Amino acid sequence: xxxxxxxxxxxxxxxxxxxxxxxxxxxxxxxxxxxxxxxxxxxxxxxxxxxxxxxxxxxxxxxxxxxxxxxxxxxxxxxxxxxxxxxxxxxxxxxxxxxxxxxxxxxxxxxxxxxxxxxxxxxxxxxxxxxxxxxxxxxxxxxxxxxxxxxxxxxxxxxxxxxxxxxxxxxxxxxxxxxxxxxxxxxxxxxxxxxxxxxxxxxxxxxxxxxxxxxxxxxxxxxxxxxxxxxxxxxxxxxxxxxxxxxxxxxxxxxxxxxxxxxxxxxxxxxxxxxxxxxxxxxxxxxxxxxxxxxxxxxxxxxxxxxxxxxxxxxxxxxxxxxxxxxxxxxxxxxxxxxxxxxxxxxxxxxxxxxxxxxxxxxxxxxxxxxxxxxxxxxxxxxxxxxxxxxxxxxxxxxxxxxxxxxxxxxxxxxxxxxxxxxxxxxxxxxxxxxxxxxxxxxxxxxxxxxxxxxxxxxxxxxxxxxxxxxxxxxxxxxxxxxxxxxxxxxxxxxxxxxxxxxxxxxxxxxxxxxxxxxxxxxxxxxxxxxxxxxxxxxxxxxxx
Amino acid sequence: xxxxxxxxxxxxxxxxxxxxxxxxxxxxxxxxxxxxxxxxxxxxxxxxxxxxxxxxxxxxxxxxxxxxxxxxxxxxxxxxxxxxxxxxxxxxxxxxxxxxxxxxxxxxxxxxxxxxxxxxxxxxxxxxxxxxxxxxxxxxxxxxxxxxxxxxxxxxxxxxxxxxxxxxxxxxxxxxxxxxxxxxxxxxxxxxxxxxxxxxxxxxxxxxxxxxxxxxxxxxxxxxxxxxxxxxxxxxxxxxxxxxxxxxxxxxxxxxxxxxxxxxxxxxxxxxxxxxxxxxxxxxxxxxxxxxxxxxxxxxxxxxxxxxxxxxxxxxxxxxxxxxxxxxxxxxxxxxxxxxxxxxxxxxxxxxxxxxxxxxxxxxxxxxxxxxxxxxxxxxxxxxxxxxxxxxx
Ligand SMILES: [Zn+2]
Numbered sequence: 001x002x003x004x005x006x007x008x009x010x011x012x013x014x015x016x017x018x019x020x021x022x023x024x025x026x027x028x029x030x031x032x033x034x035x036x037x038x039x040x041x042x043x044x045x046x047x048x049x050x051x052x053x054x055x056x057x058x059x060x061x062x063x064x065x066x067x068x069x070x071x072x073x074x075x076x077x078x079x080x081x082x083x084x085x086x087x088x089x090x091x092x093x094x095x096x097x098x099x100x101x102x103x104x105x106x107x108x109x110x111x112x113x114x115x116x117x118x119x120x121x122x123x124x125x126x127x128x129x130x131x132x133x134x135x136x137x138x139x140x141x142x143x144x145x146x147x148x149x150x151x152x153x154x155x156x157x158x159x160x161x162x163x164x165x166x167x168x169x170x171x172x173x174x175x176x177x178x179x180x181x182x183x184x185x186x187x188x189x190x191x192x193x194x195x196x197x198x199x200x201x202x203x204x205x206x207x208x209x210x211x212x213x214x215x216x217x218x219x220x221x222x223x224x225x226x227x228x229x230x231x232x233x234x235x236x237x238x239x240x241x242x243x244x245x246x247x248x249x250x251x252x253x254x255x256x257x258x259x260x261x262x263x264x265x266x267x268x269x270x271x272x273x274x275x276x277x278x279x280x281x282x283x284x285x286x287x288x289x290x291x292x293x294x295x296x297x298x299x300x301x302x303x304x305x306x307x308x309x310x311x312x313x314x315x316x317x318x319x320x321x322x323x324x325x326x327x328x329x330x331x332x333x334x335x336x337x338x339x340x341x342x343x344x345x346x347x348x349x350x351x352x353x354x355x356x357x358x359x360x361x362x363x364x365x366x367x368x369x370x371x372x373x374x375x376x377x378x379x380x381x382x383x384x385x386x387x388x389x390x391x392x393x394x395x396x397x398x399x400x401x402x403x404x405x406x407x408x409x410x411x412x413x414x415x416x417x418x419x420x421x422x423x424x425x426x427x428x429x430x431x432x433x434x435x436x437x438x439x440x441x442x443x444x445x446x447x448x449x450x451x452x453x454x455x456x457x458x459x460x461x462x463x464x465x466x467x468x469x470x471x472x473x474x475x476x477x478x479x480x481x482x483x484x485x486x487x488x489x490x491x492x493x494x495x496x497x498x499x500x501x502x503x504x505x506x507x508x509x510x511x512x513x514x515x516x517x518x519x520x521x522x523x524x525x526x527x528x529x530x531x532x533x534x535x536x537x538x539x540x541x542x543x544x545x
Numbered sequence: 546x547x548x549x550x551x552x553x554x555x556x557x558x559x560x561x562x563x564x565x566x567x568x569x570x571x572x573x574x575x576x577x578x579x580x581x582x583x584x585x586x587x588x589x590x591x592x593x594x595x596x597x598x599x600x601x602x603x604x605x606x607x608x609x610x611x612x613x614x615x616x617x618x619x620x621x622x623x624x625x626x627x628x629x630x631x632x633x634x635x636x637x638x639x640x641x642x643x644x645x646x647x648x649x650x651x652x653x654x655x656x657x658x659x660x661x662x663x664x665x666x667x668x669x670x671x672x673x674x675x676x677x678x679x680x681x682x683x684x685x686x687x688x689x690x691x692x693x694x695x696x697x698x699x700x701x702x703x704x705x706x707x708x709x710x711x712x713x714x715x716x717x718x719x720x721x722x723x724x725x726x727x728x729x730x731x732x733x734x735x736x737x738x739x740x741x742x743x744x745x746x747x748x749x750x751x752x753x754x755x756x757x758x759x760x761x762x763x764x765x766x767x768x769x770x771x772x773x774x775x776x777x778x779x780x781x782x783x784x785x786x787x788x789x790x791x792x793x794x795x796x797x798x799x800x801x802x803x804x805x806x807x808x809x810x811x812x813x814x815x816x817x818x819x820x821x822x823x824x825x826x827x828x829x830x831x832x833x834x835x836x837x838x839x840x841x842x843x844x845x846x847x848x849x850x851x852x853x854x855x856x857x858x859x860x861x862x863x864x865x866x867x868x869x870x871x872x873x874x875x876x877x878x879x880x881x882x883x884x885x886x887x888x889x890x891x892x893x894x895x896x897x898x899x900x901x902x903x904x905x906x907x908x909x910x911x912x913x914x915x916x917x918x919x920x921x922x923x924x925x926x927x928x929x930x931x932x933x934x935x936x937x938x
Contacts, residue, residue, distance in 0.1 A: 063807070065899060071806045073636050075824060096810045096822075120644070123900045127603065127891070128807045147650070147680060190651060190757060191681050192787045203682035316641075316783070328635065331643035331789040332898065333650070518679075519646040520672035525894065525901045532891050532902035534604055534917070 001041045002026045002034065003479070008046030008458060011425050012053065014434035014447035018426055023051065025454040028478040032450040046458055049473055052429050053448050054110025054455030056436035059230075059261055059296050060377040061308045062100050063114045063128035063137070065121040069328050070306045070339045070378070071095060076324075101133035102488050103384055108457025108472035111136045111436075111445060111497070115179055115230060115261065116310045118142050118335055120521075122173035122528045129496050130533040134482050136455075136494035136540070138440065140230050141173040142310055144180030144212050145187045146334040148514060150205040153215055159222065161507070166219040168503035168511055174528045176440060176499050176542060177227030178220050179261070182234050182311040183212035186336045189313035196313060197234050197241065198248045209234055210252060221256050224545040225499060226441020228257035228294070233266055236314045240270040243279035246286075253292035259439065262298025262376040263287075264358035271413075276350055278414050280360030287365050294439060295365070296372035299358035299389055301381030302346040308379060312336035333519060344381070352406045354380075356414035362393055363419045368427040369435040387470030393423040394465045442497060442542055454479035493535055500541040567880040567913040569869060581919070584844070584862045584877045585616075585926035591842035593818065594618035597831035598846030598864070600916075601797035602884040603891035603900060605846060606804045608920035610815075612844070615927035619816045619840075620805065621831035624798030627765035629826060631792055632802065632812050634772035641779050643759060643789030644898040649673045650680045652789075653687040654755035656748075657702070658775060659695045659719050662763040662793035669793065672896045674705035683756030692748065695719050712748070714739040720771040726752070727778050752778075758788035765795070793895065800893030800900065835859060846916050848884055864916045880913040887912035 005023040012018070024031050024040065034040070061067050104112055117125040117139040129137040143149055143166065152162050166178060184202040185193075191203040198210045217229040233249045235241035246266035249258070260266075263283060271277035287293055304323075309315050312329060315338025319327045323343040330336045344351040358380065365371040377383040391398045396419075403417055411417055423431070437446020444453045458474040471486025482490045508523075515523040530538040568580035575583075588594045594616045600606040606622075613620045634640075648655070649672055663670035674691075678684040689707030693699050695714045702709035714722050718739045728735035729749035737745060752758050760779050767775065775790060782788035802812035809815045811824035814831075827833075834840040840859050847865040860876040863869050869878035884890035885903045894901040 068803055068807050071810055072632070072803075072812055073639065075636055075811060097807050120646075120897060121899045123891070123902060124803075127607075127804070127900065131607065131808060190647070190787060191683055192756070204680060204685060322639075326637065326639035328639050329641040329783075331641070331647050331787075333644055333646040336647075518650065520649060520675070521646055521897060525897050529902055531889060532604075534607065 002031070002039065004037065004040035004043040005051065005456070006043050006045050006047065008049045008051035010051045010448060011429045012448040013426050013430045014437070015449045017448070023448055023456070025456075025476070025479045028454050028480075030448055030450055030452045030454050044474070046474075048461070050425060050459045050461055051448070052108070052457050052459070053433040053446050053452070054457050054475065054477070055108050055432040056111040056440070056446055057104070057109055057374065057377075057383065058113045058372050058436045058439060059115045059298075059374045060112050060383055061114060061116060061379070062112055062132065062377070063097070064117055064125035066116070066308045066310065066330070066337050066339055068124070068128065070308050073326065073328055073339055074306055074341060097128050097131035098133065101135050101491065105134040105475055105477070105483050105488055106471060106486055107386055107469060108459065108475050108483075109135060110455035110457070110475070110477055110494075111138070111442070113138045113140065113176065113440070115140045116142055116181065117173060117175060118310065118332060118337075119146075119169050119173050119526055120332065120334070122175070122526065123532060126174060126496060126528050126533055126538070130493070130535050130538060133491040133493055134477055134488070136497055138176035138497040139173070140177045140179040140227070141169055141175035142179050142181055142335050143169060144183040144216055145185070145336070147518065149215070150184065150187065150202060150207050150212065153207045153211055154205050159218060162215060163219040163222050164504040164507035165511070166216070167223055167501050168507050170225070170499055171501050171503045172527045174496060174498040174539060176497050177225055177230060178216060179230040179232065180213060180216050181232040181309070181335055182209075182236070182313060183216075183231075184209040185234060185314070186310070186312040186334070189316065190331060190336070194313070194317070195235070195241070198245060198252070213249065213252060217256055217258060223501065225501075226542070226545050227439060228259050230259045230261055232261045232309075232311060236265045236311055237268065237318070239268040239276050242266040242268050243283060246283055250286050250290050250293050253290060255292060257292050257294070260293060260295045262374065262379065263295040263361055264298045264300065264354065264380065265376075267357040267361060274349060276353060278353060278357045278360060280357040281364060281415050284361055284364035287370065288367070291370075294370045294372065295361070296374040296376070297358050297362055298374055298376035298380045299362070300344050300351065300354040301375065301385040301388065302344050302351065302355065303381065304341070304343045305378045305381055306339060306341045308337075308339050310335040310337035312338055315340055346405065347407055349407055349410055352410045353413055356403075356406070356410065356416045359392060359399070360414060360416055360419070363416075363421045368423070368430040369438075371431060372436060372439070373432050387466040390428065390469040391465040394428065396420055396422050398465075440497075440542075441545065495537055495540040497542050498539045500543050569878045571876065577914075577922070580877050580879060581922045581926050584923050585930060587842055587860065587862060587876060588612065588616040588618065588844065588923070589927060589930055591616070591618075593834065593840055594842040594844065595621065595831050595834050595840040596844040596846075597621040597623060599623050599797060599848050600801045600846055601848050601890070601892060602915065602917055603800060603804050604917035605884070605915070605920060606801040607808065608917045608924060609846065610805060610808045611924040612920050612927065613815070614817045614822075615924055615931060617817050617820075619814065619818070619829045619831065619834060621814045621829060622798045622801045624796040625802070625813055627796065628794060628798045628802060630767055630769040630772050631764045631794070631799075633769040633826075634776060637769070638773045638776060639780075640776040641783055641789055643791055645669060645673050645791060645896055646898070648759045648789065648791055649676060651678050651684050651757040652759035653678050653684040653689055653757060654751065655689065655691045655759045655761060656752060657691065657693040657696075658723065658760065658762040659716065659766045660763050661701055662761055663701060665795060666793060666895060669895045670701065674702070674707070677706050678757070681757060687756070690751075692751070694722060694748075712740070712744065720767065720774050723771070723774045723778050727774070727781055730778075730781050752782055752788065753785050755786055755788065758782060758786065759791055760788065761791045761793065764792035797892060803893070848881065848916060864919055879919050881916045881919060882912040882914060884915065888915040
């Protein structure tokens with residue numbers, strides 16, 4: 001069936017379109033305009049609406065062992081949802097697999113990346129992803145604190161052998177890319193190290209964090225994995241040391257692409273009597289000057305949330321700030337991790353400055369194709385706060401009202417009040433559609449050209465940007481209408497996007513031996529097979545470069 | 546907002562090759578479609594359907610949750626009471642816990658508390674204790690030391706790589722003993738309790754001097770307070786050195802609880818009686834609801850051997866690996882395949898600390914359907930009924 005989407009204002013920067021035009025879709029894909037426009041079987045009038053590709057979230061913790069542990073740790077949070085539907089901020093958290101799919105779709109998001117899947121928890125992550133309706137999903141698999149990689153680096157093994165190991169891990173776990181989280185830091189923490197920087201060495205291995213990052217960056221590049229190595233830097237959240245870590249890692253890109261996650265959490269200096277200040281302007285300048293580097297923000301918004309991270313060392317340190325006062329820390333093989341509840345208070349100088357630093361970075365990084373829209377859900381805030389963040393970026397009067405309400409003394413520690421920039425619709429489309437698709441190598445989405453997957457979000461323009469982006473007028477997923485007037489009307493299942501890659505036979509045999517001898521585990525257990533997920537089409541493969 | 550979770554199994558049995566020997570209504574052999582329809586109608590007509598049993602395939606609990614959501618029922622697991630203290634302690638107070646694979650490679654000192662955690666878990670024991678720690682600057686190459694608090698002899702650990710000794714302690718005093726070690730660690734005053742004079746301080750010092758300590762215990766051997774006390778000890782130790790807890794879980798309840806947690810936000814017991822999932826450990830206990838007669842219909846999954854006995858007066862839908870008992874309250878019965886034997890199974894693997902997909906060990910095209918498939922068909926039928934009702938209204 002040929003469907004004509006008629007008369008909408010199409011904002012499709014990937015194809016240089018920003019104006020009123022018709023779109024056509026057939027069998028789940030966008031197609032070229034037929035020579036006879038009236039030949040469409042169905043026409044939907046979108047005049048007066050803004051039409052964009054479905055939005056893509058490149059970094060949101062939506063599935064897996066740690067996310068589920070957070071649910072287990074915070075039943076009170078979920079209870080708030082079930083007893084007061086539709087009322088409070090907590091009720092919009094998107095806490096279950098079901099809610100995750102529905103809430104994302106209602107905002108016009110159609111692809112979401114779970115960025116921290118441990119290789120041993122890959123099946124768990126994919127089981128949860130399979131239960132998330134509507135949206136497509138993808139995962140980044142975590143390496144960089146694992147015994148084998150560190151041993152291979154220490155023993156001077158070839159780049160090819162290391163790449164084979166990385167390829168095996170990506171293929172087994174059905175990931176789309178690779179992330180490293182405080183490279184070496186979790187391993188060091190297991191040896192009772194409590195602070196760890198880029199040039200520190202992991203005890204016993206004698207390998208530095210920098211060596212691990214650089215090795216993985218090269219392996220990902222050599223394997224032609226489209227998404228560059230996704231790096232969670234050292235010293236997250238530590239005033240002074242965090243911005244030093246970000247600066248050193250930005251400088252370490254050295255001509256190859258590198259993605260730095262939730263950069264806001266590294267924008268902290270030590271000035272002032274509280275020893276906490278903004279390094280947002282300085283980090284933005286460093287990013288502007290280094291075209292190898294992309295970043296996502298990890299914006300903080302006020303309210304109760306929970307931090308979920310495979311940075312075991314920093315999560316352990318964060319236990320002291322847990323609110324409510326409880327946390328779970330994991331000593332897994334390789335990364336481990338932690339779940340620490342957090343209540344970002346609008347009345348706190350620290351939390352308010354964190355909020356401001358995120359916005360400084362959003363607004364001072366000049367190229368919207370190198371900065372990505374995230375709250376590091378749920379670490380900075382639940383993804384359900386996105387509509388408010390769109391409003392903060394697009395409307396400086398909204399920003400001024402928020403700044404006005406900050407605790408006394410915060411405004412003079414941030415350059416935010418002087419920033420007049422407002423994101424345009426086109427820049428929003430670049431940041432949340434065109435550019436994420438390019439960064440992930442998923443060329444079938446993020447744009448509205450012929451051949452693209454018909455993931456389309458349609459918004460009713462409004463001066464209230466939170467209203468506009470909070471409830472899409474229509475959302476089409478694979479050409480099917482799934483949201484109308486901000487409410488879900490159909491809930492088909494999407495797929496997990498996985499990289500088309502194969503493991504080397506020799507590495508396969510080596511890893512069978514290694515996991516058995518080193519850990520008493522079967523290497524086969526790491527392999528995610530579609531049949532275990534109970535979906536007709538659990539995966540869609542994405543090609544390497 | 547109505548909760549409408551995943552349809553788990555997409556493949557449906559076809560009528561043509563239907564086998565009349567694996568499902569019954571009131572003891573009479575019927576087709577799969579008839580039995581599925583009867584089960585769905587029965588659940589839909591009931592004011593409070595209760596789903597329970599052993600759900601030892603994650604696909605089965607995923608499908609079971611969907612049935613309960615569509616029928617407005619309660620979901621429980623027969624092993625839930627055994628993991629309840631762990632769940633309550635973990636969500637009240639948190640924990641620092643480790644994977645067995647990491648403990649194998651890193652733990653130079655292991656404190657075992659209470660009854661043998663490895664009873665029926667030989668593979669897990671072997672995984673952790675067959676070798677000495679071989680990584681970590683503070684732990685590599687050390688002889689592993691094991692202390693078993695609460696045993697008269699180190700029995701099982703005689704076979705472990707390393708040196709084992711025991712400290713006797715009556716079961717009823719274990720929680721107190723852990724509290725005493727915590728007091729000794731903190732430099733607070735304490736009574737000796739079950740320890741010999743100086744014993745508690747020595748044990749605390751031994752733990753603090755570990756490079757990477759592990760505290761291992763049987764998860765269902767402690768109440769929530771005991772569990773929390775052990776987690777507290779591990780937390781305290783981490784202020785000074787590294788230590789991690791390993792509560793050992795038996796059975797499929799913890800895996801099922803995890804699936805319930807991602808699907809509903811809660812680890813079970815969950816009710817969909819009000820639409821959105823509600824959680825209450827006491828209120829939604831299957832035994833209580835069945836015993837009191839509040840449950841108008843019961844759906845029981847019995848995948849283990851010899852579990853087909855049904856004690857409920859409520860009309861029951863039984864999914865069992867065995868033939869249903871004659872003359873019971875069973876209304877609709879399905880013979881199901883054995884998970885992991887006749888069909889694939891997804892289960893929590895203790896050695897892995899996560900889920901593993903096991904291929905059927907003896908796949909047989911003539912074997913009865915999996916519980917997951919039957920439950921999915923019932924859910925699909927319930928969804929159709931709801932859609933028809935919606936269309937009619
Ligand atoms: Zn993150």
